[in-house]
Amino acid sequence: MARAARDMDQRFGTGRRVVLDGPLRLDSGAALSPVEIAYETYGSLAEDGSNAILICHALTGDQYVASTHPVTGKPGWWTRLVGQGLPIDPARHFIICANVLGSCMGTSGPASIDPATAEPYAMHFPVITIADMVRAQALLLDHLGIERLFAVIGGSMGGMQALTWPTIFPTRVEAAIVIASTARHSAQNIAFHEVGRQAIMADPKWRGGAYYVDGDAPAAGLAVARMAAHITYLSEAGLTEKFGRRLQQRDAKTFGFDADFQVESYLRHQGISFVERFDANSYLYITRAMDYYDIADDHGGALAAAFAATRARFCLVSFDTDWLYPTAESRIIVHALNAAGREASFVELKSPFGHDSFLLDAPEMNRVIDGFLRAGRR
Amino acid sequence: MSDQGSALRPDLGVIARNIATGARVLDVGCGDGSLLAALRDLKGVDARGLELNAENVAAAVARGLSVVQGDADTDLAYYPGGSFDYAILSQTLQTTRRPDQVVEALLRIGARAFVSFPNFAHWRGRMALLFGGRMPVTRLLPERWYDTPNIHHLTIDDFRALVKERGWHIENQWFLKGDRETGDANANLFAEHAVFLLKA
Numbered sequence: 091m092a093r094a095a096r097d098m099d100q101r102f103g104t105g106r107r108v109v110l111d112g113p114l115r116l117d118s119g120a121a122l123s124p125v126e127i128a129y130e131t132y133g134s135l136a137e138d139g140s141n142a143i144l145i146c147h148a149l150t151g152d153q154y155v156a157s158t159h160p161v162t163g164k165p166g167w168w169t170r171l172v173g174q175g176l177p178i179d180p181a182r183h184f185i186i187c188a189n190v191l192g193s194c195m196g197t198s199g200p201a202s203i204d205p206a207t208a209e210p211y212a213m214h215f216p217v218i219t220i221a222d223m224v225r226a227q228a229l230l231l232d233h234l235g236i237e238r239l240f241a242v243i244g245g246s247m248g249g250m251q252a253l254t255w256p257t258i259f260p261t262r263v264e265a266a267i268v269i270a271s272t273a274r275h276s277a278q279n280i281a282f283h284e285v286g287r288q289a290i291m292a293d294p295k296w297r298g299g300a301y302y303v304d305g306d307a308p309a310a311g312l313a314v315a316r317m318a319a320h321i322t323y324l325s326e327a328g329l330t331e332k333f334g335r336r337l338q339q340r341d342a343k344t345f346g347f348d349a350d351f352q353v354e355s356y357l358r359h360q361g362i363s364f365v366e367r368f369d370a371n372s373y374l375y376i377t378r379a380m381d382y383y384d385i386a387d388d389h390g391g392a393l394a395a396a397f398a399a400t401r402a403r404f405c406l407v408s409f410d411t412d413w414l415y416p417t418a419e420s421r422i423i424v425h426a427l428n429a430a431g432r433e434a435s436f437v438e439l440k441s442p443f444g445h446d447s448f449l450l451d452a453p454e455m456n457r458v459i460d461g462f463l464r465a466g467r468r
Numbered sequence: 469m470s471d472q473g474s475a476l477r478p479d480l481g482v483i484a485r486n487i488a489t490g491a492r493v494l495d496v497g498c499g500d501g502s503l504l505a506a507l508r509d510l511k512g513v514d515a516r517g518l519e520l521n522a523e524n525v526a527a528a529v530a531r532g533l534s535v536v537q538g539d540a541d542t543d544l545a546y547y548p549g550g551s552f553d554y555a556i557l558s559q560t561l562q563t564t565r566r567p568d569q570v571v572e573a574l575l576r577i578g579a580r581a582f583v584s585f586p587n588f589a590h591w592r593g594r595m596a597l598l599f600g601g602r603m604p605v606t607r608l609l610p611e612r613w614y615d616t617p618n619i620h621h622l623t624i625d626d627f628r629a630l631v632k633e634r635g636w637h638i639e640n641q642w643f644l645k646g647d648r649e650t651g652d653a654n655a656n657l658f659a660e661h662a663v664f665l666l667k668a
Binding site: 405429461462 | 516
């Protein structure tokens, strides 16, 4: 009966949205209220609440981890890992994925209405951090009645949240899985993000972020930002294999500036399709949050100190062709976890796909995650 | 218990039988985690591993072990002193760049260290070199000189000399011939394998 009651619970299911009073105290010192969170849940919460897994999404990801995206009509972004018979399985786990704070798929962000003005926040939205995203997720868990997570998992920026979780809520997390990620943004990471932000702000349609009035968004700037970022998600070898110097539907160079090369055409397509589903100001806020991210700096400069209070188990996975968050970044985390005496697993996997490997076919990654998760219930 | 214990490689069987229940154990060069899994299942130890080969790490993590991909020569420095009851180095000593420093690190990290290695002074190897004039290729040392991962060949007497020189203490020692234990007498000639339990 209890299970049936939980299944009827309107808080659980796909396409959920909740408005919480907060206030959410942010790292900047500002307070956000109300806090809107859009999320999905799959599976049933166990009687004792012991099977909850929080999935954290990356910079341009969203809550549609294993269900069809309402704008693009594409399948969920992690259906290779999440689903029936997979390592994260709604038949065994209660799965939660929420749109991050600052984003644009239903959670509070710059496009949300500022209650003080009844207008969209735009650039009046407070600057947020990865830790703020995590605190917002904790608010959601409070709302869902989940005290403790069996696991928190994410890749890239999702990995940053997964790694941050046990540092802020040391007793609320039993296991953290951090994939293709880092404990801090490097100068190179920040530099690429700054290129993207400048592309958006250089678009005359950006207008200091106040483009919501007529909806004429800085699409060209956002598309360029996406194109630059997309290069960092792929490996040089992967690009060469996929496109080489092949020309796009033509036999010869045009001696002009049309997309002669397939790789140009591909990047333009990536840029154009991205602006249909993403808000330019959200891109500014979330990249800023990633640039501010430095867990050691939040703990007196010693990364190991961040993991002193938690008893969570950690699993880290990197990919050999990922040059955005290379293996060396994962090793820094592993060394800190060892120094703190935490239970940690780490493996660098081979994949030709660069940073994006974690989203693509990675059977070894699935095997590692499955074994790691099953070890939590011995 | 003996079922799973005897499925282990003989030197690992010796180590498994001599580790206290519930101990904290770091296996350096843990391979696919066979020993750690056995120790966890049979002795309830807190089992951690370090392994260079990514496929082995993936296999070990997939069986639920806490194993980190890393190099014994460089990564032991990141473990705090005295964090384990036992540090284990099984059949890995002869593959490290600086075996002496690796053992030093084991004795810093662990209260005790198990070190097992193949004895290159076993009589078969001596015969191969003496009469054949060739580097020995045996059942236990199947690789040839150019493709062997063993870059620091040592004998039981070599190891004893190193222990003495560094002032470490041998708490116990076991010698193996095939899968059977053999006596101390002339171990350097007759043992294929040695397992030492050291203390700093």
